[in-house]
Amino acid sequence: MNDDLLRSQAGALLQVHRFPGAREDALVALLKQGVPLRLPDGAELCREGDQPDALFFLLEGKVRVMRRDSKGRDRELTIETAPAMVGHMAMVDGSPRSATCIASGPVRAIALDRKNYQELLKEATPRGTTLRRLLLSSLSQQLTDANERLLGLLAAVEQQLSGDQGELEEITGEHVMQVAGVLDGWKMDVQGAQSVEVVQTGQQPRRPSR
Amino acid sequence: MDSDVSALSQLYLFRSVPPAALQELCALAPPVSYPTGATLFRQGDPSDHALLVLSGRLQAFIHTGDFQRQVGEVRSGEIVGEGALFNPNGARSATVVAVEPSATLQLDWGLLERSPNNAAVIALEQYLLGTIARRIRKTNQSILAEWRAEAMLEQAAPAEAPTLKERILRLLGWS
Numbered sequence: 001m002n003d004d005l006l007r008s009q010a011g012a013l014l015q016v017h018r019f020p021g022a023r024e025d026a027l028v029a030l031l032k033q034g035v036p037l038r039l040p041d042g043a044e045l046c047r048e049g050d051q052p053d054a055l056f057f058l059l060e061g062k063v064r065v066m067r068r069d070s071k072g073r074d075r076e077l078t079i080e081t082a083p084a085m086v087g088h089m090a091m092v093d094g095s096p097r098s099a100t101c102i103a104s105g106p107v108r109a110i111a112l113d114r115k116n117y118q119e120l121l122k123e124a125t126p127r128g129t130t131l132r133r134l135l136l137s138s139l140s141q142q143l144t145d146a147n148e149r150l151l152g153l154l155a156a157v158e159q160q161l162s163g164d165q166g167e168l169e170e171i172t173g174e175h176v177m178q179v180a181g182v183l184d185g186w187k188m189d190v191q192g193a194q195s196v197e198v199v200q201t202g203q204q205p206r207r208p209s210r
Numbered sequence: 211m212d213s214d215v216s217a218l219s220q221l222y223l224f225r226s227v228p229p230a231a232l233q234e235l236c237a238l239a240p241p242v243s244y245p246t247g248a249t250l251f252r253q254g255d256p257s258d259h260a261l262l263v264l265s266g267r268l269q270a271f272i273h274t275g276d277f278q279r280q281v282g283e284v285r286s287g288e289i290v291g292e293g294a295l296f297n298p299n300g301a302r303s304a305t306v307v308a309v310e311p312s313a314t315l316q317l318d319w320g321l322l323e324r325s326p327n328n329a330a331v332i333a334l335e336q337y338l339l340g341t342i343a344r345r346i347r348k349t350n351q352s353i354l355a356e357w358r359a360e361a362m363l364e365q366a367a368p369a370e371a372p373t374l375k376e377r378i379l380r381l382l383g384w385s
Contacts, residue, residue, distance in 0.1 A: 019296055020322035093343040121336065124327040132335040133322070134295070139342040142298040 005108075009059045013083040017141070019133035026126035028133070031057060033120065033127070034110035045086065045101040045109070051091035052097055054111040058082040059069050059109035066100045079104065087137055091117055092135060214241055217264045221287040223337040224330060231329035238325055239315040244308040248292070251306040257294035259318040262334070263287065266312025269301060270304040294339050345355070 010027040034057065034187045039045065045056055045063055062081045077099055080086050090097050091114070112120075120131045214236045218224050223233060242249055248260070250261060268284040281304060284290045293300050295317060308315055317334070325331050 020319045020324045089346065091342060092339050093347065095347070122332070124329065124332060126326070128332075129326040132332070132339065136335060136338055136342065137296045139339065139346060140293055143342060143346050 003028075007060060009057075009083045013085070013134075016083065017085075017134055019137040021126075021129060022062065023126055023130065026130040027108040030120065030127040030130050031110050033116045033123045034112040037107075037109045037111055039103040039107040039109065041105050043107070045103065045104045045107075046097050046099075048097050048100045050097045052087060052094070052114070055088040055091045055117060056101075057110040057112070058084040058086055059108045059110060061109075062103045062104040063101045065106060066102060067098065075101070082108075085094055085134065086136060088135055089142075092139070111166045114206070161171075214264065214313075218315075218330070221264075223287060226335055227329045227333050229252070234325060235329050235330040236315070238321050239317055242314050242316050244314070246308055246311055248308045249305060250308060250314075251302045251304070253298050253302050253305045255302045257291055257297075257300050259316050260289055260291040260294050261314040262289050262313065262317055264313040266308060267305050267310040267313075268312060270306050272304050277355050279364045289317070289334070289338065290340070292317075292342070293364060295338075 006028050007024065010024050010031060014022045014024060014027060034054075037056075039061075046054075048067060058080060060082050062079050063086060064079055065077045065086075067077050068074055078099070086101055086109075087097070089095075111158070117131075120128050122128065215229060215232045218232045218235065219229060222296075233366065239262070244266070250256070250268060253271075255337050261286055265286050268290060269280055270282045270284065270290070271278050272281045285305070290306055293303070303372075323333060
């Protein structure tokens with residue numbers, strides 16, 4: 001792949017994701033570990049439910065990120081526009097793909113396969129550092145964005161509730177506060193309507209969850 | 211400092227890290243101790259550092275209007291306030307208080323810049339990747355549940371559509 005494209009998109013990606021020690025040449029070295037891809041409009045980059053085998057650096061073009069709802073309909077979550085990292089969440093935690101990514105127009109990307117990904121993750125090199133911190137910066141921002149989205153949904157719901165009877169208003173204040181805990185990624189461990197203990201995600205709850 | 215290195219070597223996240231790397235981390239990350247009742251972070255304050263807990267116990271609280279609720283605990287071997295390391299212009303999302311005398315190491319952007327190849331720093335980064343990924347999964351599952359409720363509203367007869375109260379309860383995992 002053209003070095004100029006790699007370098008310009010590496011620089012642009014580092015403008016999106018800032019982290020300590022960010023270096024353009026290190027990101028270019030990282031990108032060169034991957035396989036260049038050219039996708040036509042409508043081509044699938046990855047499919048919801050599949051086991052992850054690569055993460056993708058979007059260098060040119062856009063992808064639609066789709067997810068199926070409870071009725072089996074594909075709903076668009078977002079559109080990712082280059083430069084962007086796509087499919088990295090599943091690679092980090094090994095879970096199945098949470099969405100389907102489809103090229104919207106022609107797309108150029110680089111795929112970093114699992115073997116290279118896992119080796120780079122352990123490397124004490126500039127390109128290894130770049131991969132870890134790029135992922136951390138991206139995940140950190142993703143969590144913030146997801147929290148804001150959820151807060152927006154709940155704010156809309158609460159607005160509608162504010163016109164209801166007093167009983168609902170009283171509950172809503174408590175519920176909104178508890179949702180704030182959910183927004184921060186804390187796991188809900190529910191004992192009853194009057195008492196809720198929240199434990200940090202990843203910890204074992206001290207009492208059984210509902 | 212030797213006692214800090216010893217404490218770090220007992221933590222699971224540093225299980226494969228050589229002592230020399232832990233020593234360097236201790237030299238670069240200031241140790242900070244908090245007595246019981248001390249406030250480590252205050253909700254809404256600028257976030258400029260994270261803390262690695264070596265011993266003791268912290269609790270996190272969220273304040274909304276007149277309500278205060280505990281939202282979690284942080285124990286030895288865990289990190290709190292890690293958003294500051296990669297989103298330095300953010301604000302603290304919760305108030306964190308020491309409920310036991312607690313010893314910590316302060317981690318900041320400068321530490322990561324100065325020692326990117328340190329094995330302990332690499333171990334921290336790998337640990338944080340797993341932690342943040344788990345939080346994202348949890349939040350996205352909540353959003354997905356809300357979307358599913360919306361789909362029911364569109365297709366079900368009005369009498370069968372979930373009420374707003376039911377949607378909130380579902381969002382919280384109470385139904």
